[in-house]
Amino acid sequence: xSEQKFERGTxxxxxxxxxxxxxxxxxxALLIALGVLFVIGK
Amino acid sequence: xxxxxxxxxxxxxGILMLVWGYLNNSGGVDGMQSWLQQSAYSDHMKVKEKFxxxxxxxxxxxxxxxxxxxxxxxxxxxxxxxxxxxxxLSYIIxxxxxxxxxxxxxxxxxxxxxDYYLGVIPGTAFIVGIAFVVRWGLDPIFGNxxxxxxxxxxxxxxxxxxxxxxxxxxxxxxxxxxxxxxPGWAANGVRTARFFLKTGVILLxxxxxxxxxxxxxxxxxxxxxxxxxxSVGMVLFMGRRMNAGNSMTGILSAGVGVCxxxxxxxxxxxxxxxxxxxxYTIGTILVWGVGCMFxxxxxxxxxGMGPVQFGAWAGTGILNSAQVAGAALAFDPNGIExxxxxxxxxxxxxxxxxxxxxxLAAWYVKHEEGAQKVDxxxxxxxxxxxxxxxxxxxxxxxxxxxxxxxxxxxxxxxSSEQTKEDQWLKGKETRAIDGELxxxxxxxxxxxxxxxxxxxxxxxxxxxxxxxxxYKAMQNLIDSKKMMTREQDAVLNAVAxxxxxxxxxxxxxxxxxxxxxxxxxxxxxxxxWIAWLFAIGLTGLGMQITAKALKQAGGKPLxxxxxxxxxxxxxxxxxxxxxxxxxx
Numbered sequence: 001x002s003e004q005k006f007e008r009g010t011x012x013x014x015x016x017x018x019x020x021x022x023x024x025x026x027x028x029a030l031l032i033a034l035g036v037l038f039v040i041g042k
Numbered sequence: 043x044x045x046x047x048x049x050x051x052x053x054x055x056g057i058l059m060l061v062w063g064y065l066n067n068s069g070g071v072d073g074m075q076s077w078l079q080q081s082a083y084s085d086h087m088k089v090k091e092k093f094x095x096x097x098x099x100x101x102x103x104x105x106x107x108x109x110x111x112x113x114x115x116x117x118x119x120x121x122x123x124x125x126x127x128x129x130x131l132s133y134i135i136x137x138x139x140x141x142x143x144x145x146x147x148x149x150x151x152x153x154x155x156x157d158y159y160l161g162v163i164p165g166t167a168f169i170v171g172i173a174f175v176v177r178w179g180l181d182p183i184f185g186n187x188x189x190x191x192x193x194x195x196x197x198x199x200x201x202x203x204x205x206x207x208x209x210x211x212x213x214x215x216x217x218x219x220x221x222x223x224x225p226g227w228a229a230n231g232v233r234t235a236r237f238f239l240k241t242g243v244i245l246l247x248x249x250x251x252x253x254x255x256x257x258x259x260x261x262x263x264x265x266x267x268x269x270x271x272x273s274v275g276m277v278l279f280m281g282r283r284m285n286a287g288n289s290m291t292g293i294l295s296a297g298v299g300v301c302x303x304x305x306x307x308x309x310x311x312x313x314x315x316x317x318x319x320x321x322y323t324i325g326t327i328l329v330w331g332v333g334c335m336f337x338x339x340x341x342x343x344x345x346g347m348g349p350v351q352f353g354a355w356a357g358t359g360i361l362n363s364a365q366v367a368g369a370a371l372a373f374d375p376n377g378i379e380x381x382x383x384x385x386x387x388x389x390x391x392x393x394x395x396x397x398x399x400x401x402l403a404a405w406y407v408k409h410e411e412g413a414q415k416v417d418x419x420x421x422x423x424x425x426x427x428x429x430x431x432x433x434x435x436x437x438x439x440x441x442x443x444x445x446x447x448x449x450x451x452x453x454x455x456x457s458s459e460q461t462k463e464d465q466w467l468k469g470k471e472t473r474a475i476d477g478e479l480x481x482x483x484x485x486x487x488x489x490x491x492x493x494x495x496x497x498x499x500x501x502x503x504x505x506x507x508x509x510x511x512x513y514k515a516m517q518n519l520i521d522s523k524k525m526m527t528r529e530q531d532a533v534l535n536a537v538a539x540x541x542x543x544x545x546x547x548x549x550x551x552x553x554x555x556x557x558x559x560x561x562x563x564x565x566x567x568x569x570x571w572i573a574w575l576f577a578i579g580l581t582g583l584g585m586q587i588t589a590k591a592l593k594q595a596g597g598k599p600l601x602x603x604x605x606x607x608x609x610x611x612x613x614x615x616x617x618x619x620x621x622x623x624x625x626x
Contacts, residue, residue: 006230007043012586014162014233022428025240029432032245032571037445040564 045161046151049227052164053143055171059136062174066129078182079124080189086121093117128178139167165224165231169585172214173207173577180214181207181375207577208371209336215584224585235582240429242575243363246385247436248568251451262354262390265617269358270394273610274299277602278405286598288409289315290322292402297323298603298610300395302331302362312399313406326603328587331365334611339373345619349379355618356380357387359611368580371573381572385433392430450562453569456528457560465557466523471550478547479516482509494540502529512537519551525558 008016015021065071076083093116100112118126142163151157188200199205218224224232274295281291292313297306306323309315315323338360342352356369366388367381374380440451449455467475481487491509502511507529515530516537525531537543538551 006045006233008045008158009233012233013236014158014230015237019428021237022240022432025237025244025429026432028237028241029244029436032241033248033436033439033445033568036564036567036571040567 044151044153044157045230046146046149046157047161047164047227048146048151049164050143050147051225051227052139052146052167055164055167056136056138056140056143059132059171059174060140063129063132063136066125066132072125075121075125077186078179079121080182080186082119082121082124086119089117089119132174135170139163162231162234165228166234167231168225168228169215169232169235169578169582172218173211173574173581176211176214176581177207177574177577180210184210206372206375208368208375208580211577211581212332212335212368212584212587215581216587219585219587220589232582232585235579235586237579238575238582239363239367239579242367242572242579243385244429244432244436245568245572245575246382247433248440248445249382249451249453249565249572250386250437250440251448252437252441253448261622262357262387265354265358265614266387266390266394268617269610269614270299270391270398272613273606274398274401276606276609280602280605282409284598284602286602287319288406289313290319290599291602292406293319293323294326294599294603296395296398296402297327298361298606300391300398302327302365305392305395305398309399309402312403322599323603326599327361328365329600330603330607331360331362332587334360334607335365335368335372338369338611341615342373347618349374350383351618351622353380353383353385354387354622355615357384357391358614358618359607361607363388363392367576368583371576371580389430389433392427395427445568446562446564450565453562453565454559455562456525456531456558458524458526458558460560461524461557465553467519467550467554471546471553472520472523474544474546475516475550476520478544479513479520482516483513490542491537491540495536502532507533507536519554525554531555531558 008014010016013021015024062071066075076086093114097112097114100114104110104112142160146160146164149160151160184200184205188198188205192198277295277298278291281287281294286294293306293309293315296309299305300309306320306327310320338356339352342355347355352373353370356366356373360366360369366384370381370384439445447455482491488509491512495507495509495512511529511533515533518526518530519534525534534551535555538548538555
C-alpha cells in the first residue's frame with residue numbers, strides 16, 4: 001500500500017472503522033440484490 | 043487535506059473503456075477476441091455454419107416460389123454474448139468514470155465529503171481497470187498459452203499453476219505496489235478493495251439455501267471446531283514455550299485459528315495487543331495466506347479433488363477470508379461451487395470468534411499479571427463483523443425463496459417440463475439404450491452393473507441406488523425420451539460413466555441429462571456480480587502486500603504461525619480426503 005498518510009479512514013480502508021465499512025458493504029450488497037431482482041426478476 | 047487530485051487519469055481510464063466498448067460493439071476487435079475466446083469462437087462458427095445452411099435453403103425455397111428472400115437473423119452465439127457483455131459493461135462503467143473524470147478536471151475541490159468520496163473514484167477506477175484487463179485479457183491469454191504448451195510440456199501450466207484472473211489480479215497488484223508504486227491520484231481509492239470483498243461475501247449469501255447447509259452444516263461445524271480450537275490451543279502452547287509474549291501469542295492464536303485479519307483485530311483489545319503486534323500478526327497471516335493461495339489449488343488439482351473437497355479444505359486450512367476466496371476461485375474460476383463450499387466453512391469458522399474471544403480473555407487474564415479486566419460482552423458487540431450478519435441475512439432471504447425458487451441455487455436446476463422437444467432422444471438413441479438395457483439384464487451384464495452400483499454408492503433420496511433402479515430409469519427414458527426426475531438423472535449419469543458402455547448409448551444418456559438441466563438467469567447474474575467484486579477486491583488486495591509487510595512477517599510469529607498453519611493445512615487435507623464426499 002502507498003506510504004501516503006490519510007487524515008480520514010485507515011491505511012487499508014476509506015472508512016474510519018470496520019463497522020462503517022461493513023455497513024457500507026451491506027447497503028451496497030442490498031442495492032445490487034434489489035437491482036438484480038428488478039432487472040432479471042425471479 | 044484535499045483528496046481529489048487534479049489529474050486526467052480518471053477521464054483517460056473512462057475514455058479507454060468507452061473505446062473498448064465501441065470496438066466490441068462494432069466488431070473492430072473481432073480478430074483479437076476470436077483468439078482470446080477460442081472456445082466461444084468455435085461455438086460461434088458452428089452457430090454461423092448452421093444458420094448459413096438454413097438461410098441458403100430458405101432463400102432457395104423462396105426463389106422457387108418467386109417470393110422475396112426471407113429476412114432471417116442469426117441467433118446470438120456465446121461469442122456474441124461475451125462481446126455484448128464486455129461492450130455493455132465498458133459503456134456503463136467507462137461512461138461513469140469519464141463523466142466523473144471530467145468533473146474532477148473542471149471542479150476546484152474544497153475540503154469535505156464531496157472531495158473525499160470523489161477523490162476515491164480514480165483509485166477505484168485504477169483497480170477496476172486492472173481487473174478488466176486481467177479478466178478479459180490476461181486470463182484468456184494464459185489459458186491459450188497453457189493449452190498451446192500442453193503438447194510440448196505434457197501438462198497445462200496455466201491450469202496447474204492456476205494462472206487465472208484471480209491469481210493474476212493479485213500478482214499484478216503485488217507488482218504494481220512493489221515495482222511501480224501506486225500513483226498518487228489512485229492511492230486514496232485503492233483502499234476500497236476490502237469494501238468490494240466484503241460486499242462480495244455478503245452477496246454470496248444469496249447462493250446458499252437452507253437445504254444445502256443442512257447437508258454441509260454438521261460436517262463444517264465438526265471439522266472447523268476441531269481445527270480452530272486445536273490451532274488456537276497449539277499457538278497458545280507454542281507461544282508460551284517460545285516466550286513470544288502473552289499479547290503477541292493471544293492475537294496470533296486468534297488470527298491463525300479463526301479468520302485471519304478480522305479475528306486478529308477483534309482479539310487485539312481482549313489481549314491488550316500493541317499496534318506493532320497487530321502488524322506482525324497481519325503480516326504473518328498475509329504471507330502464509332499468499333503461499334497457501336498459490337499452493338492449495340495446485341495440490342488440489344494434483345490430487346484430483348472435487349469442488350466440495352477442495353472448498354472444505356481451503357475453508358479450513360487457509361487463514362484469511364479473502365485468501366480462502368482467492369484459492370477457491372483459483373481452483374474453480376468458472377463454477378463457483380468450490381467458492382460456495384469454502385465460504386460455508388469460512389463463515390462457520392468466523393462464527394467461532396465469540397468462543398475464541400471468551401477463551402482468549404480467560405487465558406490472558408490468567409497468564410498476564412496485572413492485566414485489566416476486559417468486558418467481553420462489550421468487545422463482542424463492538425467488534426463482531428457486521429458483514430457476516432449481512433451474509434447470514436442474505437442466506438435467510440434466499441432460503442425463504444426471495445431470490446429464486448428452491449433448487450435453483452446451484453445456478454442450474456432440473457426441469458423435465460422445460461426440456462425442449464428438439465432435445466428429446468431420437469429413435470437411434472433410444473434403440474442404443476434399449477440394446478444396453480438388454481445386455482445389462484443378462485447374467486454377466488447384471489452382475490457387472492450390481493457390482494458397479496455397490497462400489498459407486500449413488501445417493502437417491504435417503505438410500506443408495508441399485509441395479510434395479512438403473513433398469514427402471516433406462517426403461518423410463520426409452521419410453522418418455524427425456525429425463526423425468528432428478529433421481530433418474532443421478533442413476534443414469536452413473537450408468538453413463540460405466541466402462542464398456544456402447545458409445546451411442548453413453549452419448550444419449552449424457553444428452554438427455556444435459557437437456558434436463560437449465561441455467562438460472564438470476565443466479566447467473568448474482569454469480570457474475572460476485573466474480574467481479576472478488577476480482578476487483580483481490581486486485582486491490584495484491585496492492586496491500588508490500589515488501590515491508592512481507593518483512594514484518596519474520597521472526598517468532600512466522601515460525602509459530604508457519605508450524606501451526608502447516609499442521610492445520612495437512613491435518614485438514616487428510617480429514618477432507620478421508621471423510622468429505624462430493625454430495626452437493
